[in-house]
Amino acid sequence: MNDETIDLQIAADDRKQLAVETPREARWDASAEADAPRGPGIFGTVMLMARITFREAVRRRILWIAAIAGVAFLGLFAAGQHAMIRSIPPNVPAINRREGIGVMTLMVLYAGSMMTSLMAALTSCDTLAGEIESGTIHAIATKPVCRWCLVLGKWLGFIWLLTLYVLFIEGGTIAISWIESRHLPPHTAGALGLIWLQAVLLLGVTMAFGTRFSALTSGACTLGLYGMAFVGGWIEQIGALRRIKTCEELGIVASLIMPSDALWRRAASIIQPPVFGSLGASPFSSTTEPSTAMVLYTAIYAVLALILAQILFERRDL
Amino acid sequence: MAALTIDAAGLRKDYGGRTAVRDLTLQVRRGEAFGFLGPNGAGKSTSIKMLLGLVKPTQGSALLLGQPLGTREVRARIGFLPEHFRFYDWLSATELVTFHGRLCGLAERVLRERVPRLLERVGLGSHRSKPLRSFSKGMMQRAGLAQAIVNEPDILFLDEPTSGLDPGGRKLVRDVIREQRNRGATVFLNSHLLGEVEQSCDRIAFIRKGEIVGMHEMGDWQADRAEVEIHAANLNSAALARLSAVGGVAIVSHEARKLRLRVPNEDCLPEVVRCLVESGADIFSVVPQRVSLEDLFLQTMGSDPGL
Numbered sequence: 001m002n003d004e005t006i007d008l009q010i011a012a013d014d015r016k017q018l019a020v021e022t023p024r025e026a027r028w029d030a031s032a033e034a035d036a037p038r039g040p041g042i043f044g045t046v047m048l049m050a051r052i053t054f055r056e057a058v059r060r061r062i063l064w065i066a067a068i069a070g071v072a073f074l075g076l077f078a079a080g081q082h083a084m085i086r087s088i089p090p091n092v093p094a095i096n097r098r099e100g101i102g103v104m105t106l107m108v109l110y111a112g113s114m115m116t117s118l119m120a121a122l123t124s125c126d127t128l129a130g131e132i133e134s135g136t137i138h139a140i141a142t143k144p145v146c147r148w149c150l151v152l153g154k155w156l157g158f159i160w161l162l163t164l165y166v167l168f169i170e171g172g173t174i175a176i177s178w179i180e181s182r183h184l185p186p187h188t189a190g191a192l193g194l195i196w197l198q199a200v201l202l203l204g205v206t207m208a209f210g211t212r213f214s215a216l217t218s219g220a221c222t223l224g225l226y227g228m229a230f231v232g233g234w235i236e237q238i239g240a241l242r243r244i245k246t247c248e249e250l251g252i253v254a255s256l257i258m259p260s261d262a263l264w265r266r267a268a269s270i271i272q273p274p275v276f277g278s279l280g281a282s283p284f285s286s287t288t289e290p291s292t293a294m295v296l297y298t299a300i301y302a303v304l305a306l307i308l309a310q311i312l313f314e315r316r317d318l
Numbered sequence: 319m320a321a322l323t324i325d326a327a328g329l330r331k332d333y334g335g336r337t338a339v340r341d342l343t344l345q346v347r348r349g350e351a352f353g354f355l356g357p358n359g360a361g362k363s364t365s366i367k368m369l370l371g372l373v374k375p376t377q378g379s380a381l382l383l384g385q386p387l388g389t390r391e392v393r394a395r396i397g398f399l400p401e402h403f404r405f406y407d408w409l410s411a412t413e414l415v416t417f418h419g420r421l422c423g424l425a426e427r428v429l430r431e432r433v434p435r436l437l438e439r440v441g442l443g444s445h446r447s448k449p450l451r452s453f454s455k456g457m458m459q460r461a462g463l464a465q466a467i468v469n470e471p472d473i474l475f476l477d478e479p480t481s482g483l484d485p486g487g488r489k490l491v492r493d494v495i496r497e498q499r500n501r502g503a504t505v506f507l508n509s510h511l512l513g514e515v516e517q518s519c520d521r522i523a524f525i526r527k528g529e530i531v532g533m534h535e536m537g538d539w540q541a542d543r544a545e546v547e548i549h550a551a552n553l554n555s556a557a558l559a560r561l562s563a564v565g566g567v568a569i570v571s572h573e574a575r576k577l578r579l580r581v582p583n584e585d586c587l588p589e590v591v592r593c594l595v596e597s598g599a600d601i602f603s604v605v606p607q608r609v610s611l612e613d614l615f616l617q618t619m620g621s622d623p624g625l
Contacts, residue, residue, distance in 0.1 A: 038394055039423040048420055059408040134404040142370045143421035144394035317373040
C-alpha cells in the first residue's frame with residue numbers, strides 16, 4: 001500500500017468517523033466562520049443597490065436623455081404659454097386669464113404624468129427580469145445579502161430617479177406657469193405627491209411582474225394595466241356625468257384593479273381651475289374626485305406590490 | 319482533521335415534470351480542487367446552483383461548510399464565477415470588484431488595498447479604469463474571476479472558468495486555483511475542458527442524467543484501468559480465447575494487427591505475451607497505454623451525447 005493510498009484510506013476513515021461521532025452541522029470548525037465578514041447588512045445592501053441602480057441610470061444616459069427630453073418638453077410649454085398669454089387681450093378679466101393659463105398648465109401636467117408613468121414602467125421592467133434572464137443576478141445573489149434587500153435597494157434607486165423626474169417635469173411645469181403668470185395653482189404639493197405616488201405604484205407593479213416574467217412582458221403587463229385604468233377612468237367619468245350606474249361600477253372595478261388613473265383624477269381635481277370641472281369628461285381633468293380612501297388604497301397597493309416583488313424574488317429559483 | 323466543505327445527500331431538482339438533477343450525493347473535502355464533469359444537460363449547472371442556494375432542491379439535504387445551503391453565513395464564505403456571467407458593463411473593472419467586495423461586507427480600507435492587487439493578479443492592472451463594455455470575453459472572464467475571490471472565499475465555485483480564455487488566461491486560472499488551494503480554500507470546478515480539469519483537480523465526479531455515476535481521485539483510474547496496445551501478426555481466435563483465460567485480462571478492441579487489452583497490472587504482461595506467442599502470434603510491440611481523463615469520460619458517459 002503506497003503513501004497516497006494510505007492518505008486516502010485515512011481520509012476515508014476520517015469521514016466515516018466524523019459521520020458516526022459528529023452531527024453533520026458540527027463538522028466544520030467555527031474559527032474561519034467567526035473571521036468572515038457577514039455581508040453589508042440590511043441597510044448597507046439596500047443603499048448599495050439603490051446607489052448602483054441610480055448610477056446605472058446616469059451611466060446609461062437614461063437620466064440625461066430624460067433630462068434633455070424634459071427640457072424640450074418644458075421649453076415647448078414655456079414658449080406656448082408665453083405666446084398664449086401675449087395673445088390674450090388686455091381687457092380680458094384676470095380671472096378668465098388665470099383660467100386659460102390653468103387649463104393649459106393642467107394639460108401639460110397630464111402629459112407629464114403620462115411621461116412619468118411610462119418612465120416608471122419602461123426603466124424598471126428590465127431591472128429584475130433582465131438580470132435574471134442574463135444571469136447578472138447570479139453573482140450578486142450568491143453574496144451574503146438578503147434577496148428582498150436587493151429588490152428594495154433597486155426600488156429605492158428608481159424612487160430617487162422618479163422623484164427627480166417628477167420634480168423636474170411636473171415641478172418645472174408649475175414653475176414655468178408661475179413665472180409666466182405669477183399664478184400658482186392650488187394644492188400643487190399635493191398634486192405632485194399624487195403624481196409621484198402614481199409612478200411609485202407602477203414601479204412596484206412592474207418589479208413584481210419582473211420577478212416572474214421577461215422584461216418585455218413585464219413592461220407590457222404594466223402598461224396594459226395602466227391603459228385599462230385609463231379607459232376605466234373615462235368610463236367612470238362618463239357614467240357619473242350621464243348617471244349610468246354600470247359604467248360607474250365598471251370604472252371603480254378598473255380603479256381597484258389598477259388605481260393609477262384614480263391618482264391622476266384626484267390630482268387634477270385638486271389643482272384644476274373651476275371651469276374645467278364644469279366642461280365635462282376629458283382626459284386632462286376630473287369630474288369625479290376619487291376619495292381619500294382611494295388614495296390610501298393606492299398607497300397600500302403600492303407598498304403591497306413592492307412586498308409581493310420581494311416575496312416572489314425571495315422564493316424563486318434563479 | 320479532514321473536514322467536508324460540501325456534504326450533499328440525495329439532492330434532487332424537478333422542474334414541473336422534468337428532472338434536472340436526480341440524485342446529487344457527494345462530499346468534497348476542505349482544501350481540495352474538485353472537478354465536476356458531465357455532458358451538456360447533465361445537470362451540472364443546476365447542481366451548482368442548488369449548492370449556492372440559487373435554486374431550491376425539491377428533495378434531499380446538503381451542508382456547505384457545515385451549515386445548511388443558502389444561509390448568509392455560508393454565502394459570506396463562498397466565491398462564484400457563473401458560467402454565463404454578465405456584469406454591469408457600464409462599471410469599470412475596479413468599480414465591479416469593489417461593488418462585489420462591498421456586497422461581501424468588506425471594509426473600504428480592505429477594498430482599497432485588495433482590489434488593485436486582485437486586478438493586477440488577473441492581468442487587468444492596466445485596464446482597471448476602463449468600462450467593462452470595452453472588454454473582450456477573456457478580459458470579462460478575468461474580471462469575473464477577480465470578483466469571485468475578492469472575499470478570499472473558503473469555497474470557490476468556478477463554472478466553466480476557462481471558456482473564452484487564451485492559453486495565457488487558462489494558465490492564469492490554473493494558477494489562481496492553485497493559490498486558492500494553498501490558502502486552504504476548496505475549489506469546485508465545472509469545466510468541459512478536461513485537460514484543464516486534469517491539471518487542476520485532485521478529485522472528479524461524473525454526472526449523467528442528473529445522477530453522479532462515478533467519482534475518482536485524479537489518476538486513480540490509471541491503476542484500475544491499465545491498458546496495453548499490442549501490435550502483432552497472426553492473432554487468431556485461439557490466441558484471443560487463451561488471453562481471456564488469463565486472470566483479469568479483458569479485450570478492449572481488436573483491429574487487424576492492433577490489439578488493446580485491459581490488464582489488472584503490468585505484472586501480468588509476461589503471461590499475456592507468453593499466451594500469444596504460444597498460440598502462434600508474432601509480436602512486434604507491447605506498449606502500455608495511459609488512460610486519459612477524456613478516455614475515462616467517454617467510457618463513463620457511454621453513448622450519452624449530451625444535449
